[in-house]
Amino acid sequence: MTEQRRRAVVTGIGVVAPSGIGAEAHWRTVLSGQRRTGPVTLFDATGYPTRLGGEVPDFDASRYTDNRILVQTDRWTHLGFAATRLALTDAGLPERASDPYGWAVTMASSSGGNLFGQRELQRLWSSPTRTVGAYQSIAWFYAASVGQLSIGHQAKGPCGVLVTEAAGGLDSLAHAVRTVRRGASVVLAGATECPLSPYALACQLRSGLLSDVTDPERAYRPFDAAASGYLPAEGGAVFVVEEYEHALARGARSYGEVTGWGATHDAVHTTAESGGDPHQYARAMRLALGRAGVEPGDVDLVVPDALGVPRFDRAEATALRAAFAGTAPPVSTHKTLTGRAHQGGSALDVATALLAFAHDTLPASAGPDRVADGCDLDFLRERRRPRSRVAMVCARGFDGFNSALVLRGSAPAGEERR
Structure with missing residues (x-):
């Protein structure tokens, strides 16, 4: 092979x-x-x-x-x-x-x-x-x-x-x-x-x-x-x-497949005033979508980095709007429930996305209660069933690392698998 x-x-x-x-x-x-x-x-x-x-x-x-x-x-x-x-x-x-x-x-x-x-x-x-x-x-x-x-x-x-x-x-x-x-x-x-x-x-x-x-x-x-x-x-x-x-x-059950990914770097030192480069972050998202062969409108769920720092949140929202070119993908974050475990936190977001498809349920976002200026996104307010079974998980590392991962979820147990 x-x-x-x-x-x-x-x-x-x-x-x-x-x-x-x-x-x-x-x-x-x-x-x-x-x-x-x-x-x-x-x-x-x-x-x-x-x-x-x-x-x-x-x-x-x-x-x-x-x-x-x-x-x-x-x-x-x-x-x-x-x-x-x-x-x-x-x-x-x-x-x-x-x-x-x-x-x-x-x-x-x-x-x-x-x-x-x-x-x-x-x-x-x-x-x-x-x-x-x-x-x-x-x-x-x-x-x-x-x-x-x-x-x-x-x-x-x-x-x-x-x-x-x-x-x-x-x-x-x-x-x-x-x-x-x-x-x-x-x-x-x-x-x-x-x-x-x-x-x-x-x-x-x-x-x-x-x-x-x-x-x-x-x-x-x-x-x-x-x-x-x-x-x-x-x-x-x-x-x-x-x-x-x-x-x-061996007859194993599959949660889904990693179909695309993108990684970029801001190439500038993070200062006390910077909030990350939305252009480079959006480029990582586009790379992931392109490698997965997925159109922005086909994405069922976006799980964002969700740092909780206003300038970084605005930059992430800007990057998402740019990467999805006018479409409004459903966004759901749950870091507010657990705290931010750095690299463990982004791995946990992948688990959430795969479990959402396994349970045939896109979970409601744990906030925001009052959306900050510049952070207007389509936050999921109620759980619902997935449509295309495609998710994108996004994460940023301190000092300029940007990554995005596209997952295609398998059908839940009892249904025909993709």
Whole structure:
């Protein structure tokens, strides 16, 4: 089979996020519109301007790997262990690759093992021994999750990590499709994040993009007249991306196919006044639509980046209007429910879009309540059935990364699949 004929479908979804553990728990939160952000509990944040965030509820890392590995790794990687195991179970695949060189891992990352690194550095500064643990050198590393997952699941094919901040969750899936086209049968893709540590929060505060509103119901409001910034969150989603014939041969269920993607860069440094380049962002969207062979009017659903910072929200709305050339695609965002998990958040948006098609329901947007000037978009106010089963997910990474991904969803269970 030639590279161009090899198709990549998503056969497994694993979610570990503030919205819940497991894809169905996440979907229930999206449908209910229940906000899952609140006071940060992973450390004492009372002295910080931002004290709210999104944490994974009732997460027990020992359910997903053994203690020997847990002590060597950060919570961000623990979330990745859980999401990957859930995705493999959902796909009906074994925990360890039956064909190791046919399996690959391509995940996204950005800040690495914050909690682990903070703990070790504090020990270095405060302990008379002036030492750090043996695993400090690997647990904080931005590629640690990819390495641990490839070892744990015996995925010995091409493995790598994408570092484009929040855009990375989409870039990882685009790279997974390329990896399938180049010969892999199964690729683990997606991202998790845990930016909730003193050091990580301080870094995010330096950007000036975080909300300092103390009411969880009002703190993170993308595209709203009351938008004040974002709330940080942990978690994300991992996907089993599988070669179509391989999935068909074992009778696997397909959530849908990644049919197009685009990635651009603003090519200028992000300043305190900039809101991103809408021209370059729109170009990424057009590239994704063109590669998917999709007309703007055929898109059922757009899941936006939804940063919640007024100037960035206006730039995103401008880019969407430009890319869709006068059409008004339905827009739905749910980051206000969970917080923003950076690359894990964009992966979670992909899970939402695929689950919408699996459940034959486009979910209502969690806001805005009062649309901000310049942010006029066709926000879904009520759930409805999809028409064309095509979605576009958009994301931007700090300092100029822009990505868009086009998905074609499979028909829900019981109906003929595309």
